[in-house]
Amino acid sequence: MKITTEHLQAVLGGSHILKGVSIEVSDKDFVGVIGPNGSGKSTLLKCIYRVLSPQGGAVYLDGKALQSYKPKESAKKMAVVAQHNYYNFDFSVQDVVLMGRAPHKKAMERDNADDYRIVRESLDQVNMGDFAQRSFSTLSGGEQQRVILARALAQQTECLVLDEPTNHLDIKYQLQLMDIVRSLQLTVISAVHDLNIAAMYCDKLFVLQNGQITAFGPPRQVLTREFIRRVYEVDAKLYTDPETGRLHILYESAGCGQLKIGGGSI
Amino acid sequence: MKQKSSDESGLIQSTPLYLLTTMILLAVLAVSVLIAVTFGTVKIPVSQVYQVIMHELFGAGSPDLGTGSVHDVIWLIRLPRLILAIAVGMGLSVCGVVMQAIVKNPLADPYILGVSSGASLGATVAIMLGVGAFLGAGSIGICAFVGAFGISLLVLLLSNVGGRSNSIKLLLAGMALSSVCSAFSSFVVYFANDKEGMQTLTYWLMGSLAGAKWQSLSFIFPIVLLSVLFFWTQYRSLNLMLLGDEVSITLGTDLHRRRQGYLLLTSLVIGFVVYASGMIGFVGLVVPHLVRMLFGTDHKKLLPLSALTGAIFLVWADVLCRVIIPNTELPIGILISMIGGPCFIFLMTHKKYGFGGGRS
Missing domain, CATH: 1.10.3470.10 (ABC transporter involved in vitamin B12 uptake, BtuC)
Known part of the structure; x- marks a missing residue:
């Protein structure tokens, strides 16, 4: 599935968050949106997944304007895993994932055996098959996000939008979640905080700065020393692992001049 | 609620359980009404209570059951009150x-x-x-x-x-x-x-x-x-x-x-x-x-x-x-x-x- 945005403009609380953002995501692409805090990553994604409506410009799914889809139709094309998933009521894991079937259901239709099968398969895909009857609120943060991912999978969409889903997760769970997403072979558009994660998983990066796209391309092309200094105001060394050929970013701590390895997102 | 992790069959297990509970509660409600209707400040024999109700619902028994103070207490006071309690x-x-x-x-x-x-x-x-x-x-x-x-x-x-x-x-x-x-x-x-x-x-x-x-x-x-x-x-x-x-x-x-x-x-x-x-x-x-x-x-x-x-x-x-x-x-x-x-x-x-x- 193809997602494009054209000159998206968004104004929130009087300030201009997006100033004409155009991006293009092709079928089966794993695309990352990076940029410092407040650059508009989340706003851009929220416009794409319909929580915000842009003041100008438009989002297109497969060439058709998003607004012309009914919420149910767009929810069959695009599923979302966002960062906050705190629920004020106890649901079982199964109940939560079953909600992913909602877009496929008519107003008074009941859940059938197919829905339960899809729920089971989705949970298996995220290795949470044994947790179906557990209460969602008793799970750890990493497990909860995997359940939310399973809910998104139960929607059976071609496209997945990730709005910084790995925030506040330990590194193990960050990698686990991204590994699962990568293995699904879907069209993915994800806001990413951590440049190392972005380098590891994304085919293509869009860089948002003050509400505008300032660079895009494959991670290796975008992520340079100068770029990181200019956008994130941090000195960094880039290093390619000779064994895996992977790109790693080593940050230099601003004050003490020590080398520090890792994402250090916040 | 349930802390146990379960195998695949556990996914559907809870559904019959809740249906069964619904049935049981329905039965309990029906029985409750039948018992509750016999309680009250006026002492009326249980059999008479049901005779009046059967008479009003199905026209069973003698026409005398349709009038009098016993009838009024049961049919015009107790029963509507119970139905209202349910509602x-x-x-x-x-x-x-x-x-x-x-x-x-x-x-x-x-x-x-x-x-x-x-x-x-x-x-x-x-x-x-x-x-x-x-x-x-x-x-x-x-x-x-x-x-x-x-x-x-x-x-x-x-x-x-x-x-x-x-x-x-x-x-x-x-x-x-x-x-x-x-x-x-x-x-x-x-x-x-x-x-x-x-x-x-x-x-x-x-x-x-x-x-x-x-x-x-x-x-x-x-x-x-x-x-x-x-x-x-x-x-x-x-x-x-x-x-x-x-x-x-x-x-x-x-x-x-x-x-x-x-x-x-x-x-x-x-x-x-x-x-x-x-x-x-x-x-x-x-x-x-x-x-x-x-x-x-x-x-x-x-x-x-x-x-x-x-x-x-x-x-x-x-x-x-x-x-x-x-x-x-x-x-x-x-x-x-x-x-x-x-x-x-x-x-x-x-x-x-x-x-x-x-x-x-």
Whole structure:
């Protein structure tokens, strides 16, 4: 599935968050949106997944304007895993994932055996098959996000939008979640905080700065020393692992001049 | 609730269990009514009680059963009262469940959006100022209904001013209007300086099922029952409401209009409940939590189970009211708060149930 945005403009609380953002995501692409805090990553994604409506410009799914889809139709094309998933009521894991079937259901239709099968398969895909009857609120943060991912999978969409889903997760769970997403072979558009994660998983990066796209391309092309200094105001060394050929970013701590390895997102 | 991890079959296991429970509760409700109808201040032999009911329902037995004081006590006083208890119990519990979903707050009860203050104001002006006296004996109930329903409409309207309404705006609008109504009630009570009226008002506010009549039941019962069935079909949207507007948009449902619709319907149901029985607290708060504790938050199970539990609870509460103090009837509102309060505290402290705020 193809997602494009054209000159998206968004104004929130009087300030201009997006100033004409155009991006293009092709079928089966794993695309990352990076940029410092407040650059508009989340706003851009929220416009794409319909929580915000842009003041100008438009989002297109497969060439058709998003607004012309009914919420149910767009929810069959695009599923979302966002960062906050705190629920004020106890649901079982199964109940939560079953909600992913909602877009496929008519107003008074009941859940059938197919829905339960899809729920089971989705949970298996995220290795949470044994947790179906557990209460969602008793799970750890990493497990909860995997359940939310399973809910998104139960929607059976071609496209997945990730709005910084790995925030506040330990590194193990960050990698686990991204590994699962990568293995699904879907069209993915994800806001990413951590440049190392972005380098590891994304085919293509869009860089948002003050509400505008300032660079895009494959991670290796975008992520340079100068770029990181200019956008994130941090000195960094880039290093390619000779064994895996992977790109790693080593940050230099601003004050003490020590080398520090890792994402250090916040 | 269930801590055990389960194999694949566990996914469907819970469904028959809840259906079975629903059946059992239905049976318990039926039996409760049959037993409850034999209780009362007037001693009537059990066999005679059922003879009268069989006669009225199926025309069985001698025509004498259709007249006389025994007939009147059973058919015109006890039975309508039980049916009203069922309607009120169902209505309050289900509206409690729905209201908790609408405002996304486990502390909500059916009266939270100013309904109680609206109803009180209606009753106050009816009793103190004689408003609606031309309506006859039912004027207090009708004014309370108007107050309850009117304030719900106003809350809905107010929460939509300056952008779409959401659960926080609803709660705030409810609180604001509620305090305005209370102030006006107090104002009227203070200046009317009517001791007898105050007594009537206090008594009315305690709630009672004593006013049950077939005539009013003929519309209240169907309205409550149809609303319960309607909300049952809406279980998916009610589940989504707890996840919030943003998440449910990504799951293909725009909740805005549904929330308004549900709110109108609950207001209507609660309006009728108030009309028929005054203010009965705690049922709409405790019953949903009780059922949630045992069966989880999924509204598909929560709604029917709450409806039945609420109905059974109120049937027995009403029996207790009639028999607990010989020759005196205790207002049901008092009894329920006396039982309900400690029950609620027990739930809070004894069970691993976090009321949604996580568990200890």
